[in-house]
Amino acid sequence: MIFSQSIEESAKIRQKPYIAEPFIKRWLEMEASSITSKSLVMKLIKSIGVCSLFFLLLLSCGYGPPKEQTNAAAKKQQVRPNVIVILIDDAGYVDFGFMGSKNLPTPEIDKLAKSGAIFTDAHVSATVCAPSRAGLMAGQYQQRTGFEANGTGGMGLSDDAITLADVFKTNSYNTYALGKWHLGDDPSDHPNQRGFDEFYGFLAGSRSYFPLKKPSVNRMLQHNGEQVIFEGYMTDVLGDQAVKFATESVQEEQPFFMYLAFNAVHTPMEAKTEDLQRFEGHPRQELAAMTWSLDENVGKLRQALAGMGELDNTLIFFLSDNGGAGNNTSSGGPLKGWKGNKFEGGHRVPFTISWPGLIPENQVFDGLTSSLDIFTTATAAADLSIPKEHIVDGVNLLPFLTGEKSGDPHAALFWRKLEEGAARVGDYKWITVEAYGSVLYNLAEDIGEHNDLSSNNTSENEQLSRQYKDWEDKMKPPRWEEGESWMKVTRHIHESLMENKTPAYTDPGGLKRATLR
Numbered sequence: 001m002i003f004s005q006s007i008e009e010s011a012k013i014r015q016k017p018y019i020a021e022p023f024i025k026r027w028l029e030m031e032a033s034s035i036t037s038k039s040l041v042m043k044l045i046k047s048i049g050v051c052s053l054f055f056l057l058l059l060s061c062g063y064g065p066p067k068e069q070t071n072a073a074a075k076k077q078q079v080r081p082n083v084i085v086i087l088i089d090d091a092g093y094v095d096f097g098f099m100g101s102k103n104l105p106t107p108e109i110d111k112l113a114k115s116g117a118i119f120t121d122a123h124v125s126a127t128v129c130a131p132s133r134a135g136l137m138a139g140q141y142q143q144r145t146g147f148e149a150n151g152t153g154g155m156g157l158s159d160d161a162i163t164l165a166d167v168f169k170t171n172s173y174n175t176y177a178l179g180k181w182h183l184g185d186d187p188s189d190h191p192n193q194r195g196f197d198e199f200y201g202f203l204a205g206s207r208s209y210f211p212l213k214k215p216s217v218n219r220m221l222q223h224n225g226e227q228v229i230f231e232g233y234m235t236d237v238l239g240d241q242a243v244k245f246a247t248e249s250v251q252e253e254q255p256f257f258m259y260l261a262f263n264a265v266h267t268p269m270e271a272k273t274e275d276l277q278r279f280e281g282h283p284r285q286e287l288a289a290m291t292w293s294l295d296e297n298v299g300k301l302r303q304a305l306a307g308m309g310e311l312d313n314t315l316i317f318f319l320s321d322n323g324g325a326g327n328n329t330s331s332g333g334p335l336k337g338w339k340g341n342k343f344e345g346g347h348r349v350p351f352t353i354s355w356p357g358l359i360p361e362n363q364v365f366d367g368l369t370s371s372l373d374i375f376t377t378a379t380a381a382a383d384l385s386i387p388k389e390h391i392v393d394g395v396n397l398l399p400f401l402t403g404e405k406s407g408d409p410h411a412a413l414f415w416r417k418l419e420e421g422a423a424r425v426g427d428y429k430w431i432t433v434e435a436y437g438s439v440l441y442n443l444a445e446d447i448g449e450h451n452d453l454s455s456n457n458t459s460e461n462e463q464l465s466r467q468y469k470d471w472e473d474k475m476k477p478p479r480w481e482e483g484e485s486w487m488k489v490t491r492h493i494h495e496s497l498m499e500n501k502t503p504a505y506t507d508p509g510g511l512k513r514a515t516l517r
């Protein structure tokens with residue numbers, strides 16, 4: 001059997017100190033030999049630079065190649081990369097082979113990760129689905145446009161927000177959105193109105209993985225507004241359509257931007273019979289089977305790109321939209337908390353970037369990184385300019401992955417959803433709950449966020465709370481809030497975890513039972 005970890009063992013791992021180090025070490029050991037080849041690549045890039053200069057000098061002296069050759073070279077230089085963002089839903093920090101999972105096999109996603117860089121300290125800008133997607137899509141803290149709470153308040157993305165798809169579409173890219181949208185129900189929020197030529201997915205935050213007899217408009221699978229009657233399993237359907245769009249674009253000789261938002265591994269916990277059989281007896285059978293299907297479909301897309309000779313020319317981001325959820329058996333490993341809260345388990349996510357044509361393979365990157373960087377990195381890769389009026393909070397990560405820069409892309413990151421907020425500055429993490437208090441952790445020593453240092457480290461405490469306030473001053477108030485019961489549950493979870501206690505309830509049903517007791 002490829003899996004052997006029991007739930008008890010998994011629970012023990014949760015108690016252990018940071019385990020990311022051993023897997024990083026293992027990766028580094030495995031790939032020690034590649035350091036030489038990386039150096040060679042860098043030398044090659046440098047030497048190509050020198051050669052290009054020499055070539056330009058020759059041209060200026062009239063010693064150029066025949067005209068056909070010049071045109072061919074110019075055409076090659078004009079090749080613009082395809083960009084794919086694979087966003088998965090509610091997956092745990094360590095629930096992939098490349099993040100150290102021993103019992104959730106993901107051979108295809110591991111290949112993708114190994115072909116580029118694995119990020120160990122990457123964070124999404126929100127700990128729940130909708131605002132996290134809003135941040136990624138606009139490349140700015142979603143609070144800048146008041147998109148702070150989950151759900152979409154019937155409003156969704158601000159009409160002023162510029163999306164990543166808008167920028168690519170303006171620059172003649174084919175733009176595709178697939179899968180879960182969750183960025184608003186208003187006709188003005190529809191992906192076709194937000195920069196996407198094609199939308200093949202559903203508007204709601206979740207739905208069954210299998211065909212529904214009478215789906216609501218939000219839950220129906222649709223292609224540009226028209227219902228699609230499908231057979232089979234949603235993850236396969238989305239994977240097949242991704243291959244179809246990519247193939248069409250390559251045949252048209254048009255570069256494409258694809259936002260591929262699988263709803264896996266969000267609830268409902270539904271998997272194909274053959275995948276459930278593969279993992280019979282597994283302590284997390286449904287999750288393992290759903291993850292396996294996700295893996296197959298990521299592999300399917302990569303193989304299609306490789307078959308068309310496009311892999312080297314395709315920049316692929318892969319990440320989860322928030323931390324592992326409390327209701328899908330996912331695991332954050334050594335991290336405290338889960339989806340919906342401001343501890344690391346809520347917002348530190350599995351994250352990889354691959355672009356074989358530019359980024360050296362087998363990298364592990366430990367710098368502080370954000371999902372907001374996807375906008376900046378993707379547009380930089382395609383050499384597209386961002387409209388001046390659009391504020392971006394991300395950093396271009398490419399120089400960090402080609403060796404031109406090192407260290408942390410971000411000096412600080414911030415989070416806020418209604419009554420709870422957090423700041424990360426260097427190794428320190430500060431979490432606050434309105435009208436309750438705050439805690440301070442040193443993540444370098446305490447990745448599990450157990451030891452509150454707020455009373456001993458007064459200067460750091462003051463510094464982080466001040467920086468958080470400065471950041472808040474630049475944000476707008478939330479345009480909508482969440483239901484009272486979820487507000488109470490979220491507050492209770494935060495207060496309990498701040499005191500290192502197990503929450504008495506973690507959802508509105510539990511709150512109701514606790515109140516009746």
Ligand SMILES: [Ca+2]
Nearest residue numbers: 089090129321
């Ligand atoms: Ca999610």
